[in-house]
Amino acid sequence: MNVTATNNLQQANQHSLMAALAPVRQALQRQARLAQGKPDKEQEEEYFSPRNGLSPHGALEKLCTTFGLSDFERDVLLLCVGMELDASWASLCAIAQGVQERVYPTFSLALTILPNPEWSALTPNAPLRRWRLLEVGSGNALTTAPLRIDEQILHYIAGVQHLDERLMGIVEPVAAVNILVPSHHQLAQRLAQTWVEASQEAVLPIICLCGDDVASMQAIALKACELLEMNLNAIFASSIPTGINELNNLMRLWEREAILSNSVLLLEWDGTDAGEGLRESAIATMVERIRSPLVIISRDRRKQRQRPLIAIEVPKATPNEQRAIWQAALGDAAISLNGHVETLVSHFTLSATTIYAACAEAKGKLATQAEAESPIHNQLWDTCRIQARSRLNDLAQPIIPGASWDELVLPETQRQVLRDIAAHVRQRAKVYESWGFAGKGGRGLGISALFAGASGTGKTMAAEVIAGELRLDLYRIDLSSVISKYIGETEKNLRRVFDAAEAGGAILLFDEADALFGKRSEVKDSHDRHANIEVSYLLQRMESYRGLAILTTNLKGSLDQAFLRRIRFIVQFSFPDANQRAEIWQRIFPSKTPTQGLEARKLAQLNVAGGNIRNIALNAAFIAADAGEPVGMKHVLQAAKSEYVKLERPLTDTEVKGWV
Template structure:
């Protein structure tokens, strides 16, 4: 095991190693002189404590006296120029200036054949390497380079492992809930120190930094040195994999190295890679902690899993207060709001405060909004890979809906604003997390304003809006839909996000009557989505064109339902009034005549935009004639015929 190496120890270790090499060299010299006494001098004493590197190595790998001397014979060739010619002389061939097993068996005391076996310590732990040769006993022997340096008192990680992994820096202070996990992990390994195979430990969670901090802290408590390795870097060739396993085991034996296996891409592994990893984990005789977002199963070896969640709300409050204490101490009133919307790790909170400190403008009103927007950005990276982030600028004035529907949307915004007070301070969230998610269903034909309503809510709440196309998420393979949805919710739970699940018809339907396995599977998918929506701390929205196709049992689990009806003539006129930005030059447009077009708001916006391009190309302000041309194109796209009734009263004007 690893030990402290000061200057006095190094000097004493060097003296002891040279004396040991001299003893083996004496055996070679005596063997060269036929008929003389070949008894080796007594072993020298090591005067310092802790023991020498050689003694430590012999104790760790349980080397016999003969195996120790074979190792010294190989080390002597590297460290003492007199060894090579002595080997050649003993073997009777000037070209064979290297040690062999046959030489060792001939000149060293207490020699025995079993020490040459692949299962014996020298070869099993790769302390020596066997070169090319015609026979086992006449092949050249060489000490492993790392072991050679170790004997001289110099430690370094095996070069074959350096390219695969990385050392872990000392972790920062953990929150109490994470410390509890550390104590449980330590107690498990502490109670099974004599077992040849320690139980595998697995940390599951979405914050890789927290997983690493917890794992490395647990290793520190047991005097293990943590070293990370991405699972995809493990070789799939069995021979190379066994070599890597042997080297990791040797690192643990020599220097208490523990392996932290990063498994973020488990779902990307093919069958061959999965088989190799399973074999590696089943047999490696070293402490291993798996770090992953998803749980992994192991066939035979005990695998104990711990779920790592974000710091609790109270822990996050304390982290915010500590991080803000010397930067913006007067923001304590805003801490509850930040904790309510953003579920950040301790590292994420410190990073947000550090970034806010570097960007602060000096405006007393700046820090709250600045921190809020920085937290939004902190939450984006993982979700950006899974969903489409939508830029939002629409406000309440842009949304044309009956007042009743608008009020439902305002109520949804109030629930988001006040959830901390109601759930935490008033106790509604104390017993169960189920049903605390704020969910909404937007039902209506395409173009009636469902997406704009979601944008308005995101703008009102100053939250990011992410669109997830459910038709792309749903998979024909059992369990895949749930996995896809799970990744989205897991990534979104850092906070500051409104989830817009578009095309809910792809998943929902009248599924309550189970007729076959497909119906049962579809019910499970819907149940999983609703379960995650009910537990999701933010706002999640489903959109559908066909509300009647959704079973009432499912609808009862959704908190807000907004029906987006086809706009009447008054609403269409209002939409036309808002269709052109104030900077757009327009001339003699009549919104009431335009409202006769039997199209929804989304089509109106398309027509207005296309009419603007037509007018710009003609270098004219937007007129009825430009809108007529754009309307014809839009109707053609919808495979509909533009009627005379719809353009009555303004076609003549358009034709000039």
């Protein structure tokens, strides 16, 4: 709507409002004259003549129709409107009521001067108070208490519409999104049609959009609202109050706002963490009792006690749809990528909004540097990794890969298995999609590995090497911290991790698998049964995960063989022998580190794993740096003594023989 049309509507609304106020003012003036003993010879009907010329499309008339106000209730509201718009209204109220201090409208005044008075108009369940159109101030009696129009209602009647300031920070408009893939556009049409068909029901059903792609589900809800010429506002679950009075006030304010602005409420709700029972209960109460249109975004279908709920599954955009989005977002640059778009589509599962953002960011970076330094496909890959990792950072510990194949000291057999793992991840799209292996069934398409070996034998380093070669993010998840004593919480924790990782195919490193994968014992009670369910759930998610999931354990023998058969790769990290330890010592110090007289063969006499060797080398470097000397055997000896104290082991003469 252009500015001229808007101004014309505002002027028409103002004219209609002034015309509606005129007879109320006349009635107030008449009562003031009577209170002063000035007889009024004119008939009352003249003051409440028919409201000719009032626009049925004005804000006041729309308000009255929407909330079902009677003529008397409308005039009570106008009595309070005049108080805010006319400076002389206060003195007229005081004179009309015969009390100098009563410079405000009261229900007693309304009953006296307005036609067709209704005592029921000011009851709590009547529209004026139920919808908070009026505020009743404190007073000795209800009839003489001050009446004041709610500020938001005053603005609405005056033709100024905006979100109620009491809802700001709790509710906010959902930003417009112009990108919606065809399959999601169909879901938006389905959602809109569902609302149309349910509009005649006594209670509107809740719409629950279920899936992992929050941005796309928001876009679907927004498109459905646009099709019905409605607005969409989102509420933050963390902002919903837990106190019953505050909750009731929020619901009433929003229900009124939804009616006035023709709005739908969007709630992203996946349940709260254990220990937040009060908030979970408050959200459930609001969802059950609120009567305005409501859309819930959730990974899973929510269960309701009474209010009907319609669940709509929202799958992620198909590979073809993602490919089309990439090509549209890249424009002419897509031609020069030589198949890299296919790699992006196969590895990252991003929403349309995120894809456009990634392309814009990559193009922006390229504009400030030479293309030869960093080709656009590298920029896109790195940008996608950044876009995809945001949710995972809150759930797992990121590990920045710093190791290379040259630093990894392992027998060739184990090194080859690690190379095979990297090849499976790298060629996943070609084998599963182009060569058709995905059509053989969804189970087992995930790439899983078990790294078994004592602490410090290189399990984490091997994961770093693979992540570095594939240019993938690596995240560590401590399974011992994921396991919960509450039934169902362990699966919920694991689901959050996998769902967050799906978008970018990060490598997931699950430490301490022994905590969950112990040998399956006879099921004696519900706890044993649930422990097996937790293990099965983790294996199921690993098998269907688009990326690489690695389990680590110090005790492979304690794991159940039935579970091990479902792992694709198993790599045994043995304790390094003397030759391997010597090789580790030869590579452990960076090339920039000054050294003098270090003998790898003698250092290899220390009977420790690679992780301990790294600790000793690092400590020796600090000791030498503090002494202002190159790293030598004496510094390593001092560091070794410190490491052995930590290991609670004696440092034998055999291990340090011939050092100094």
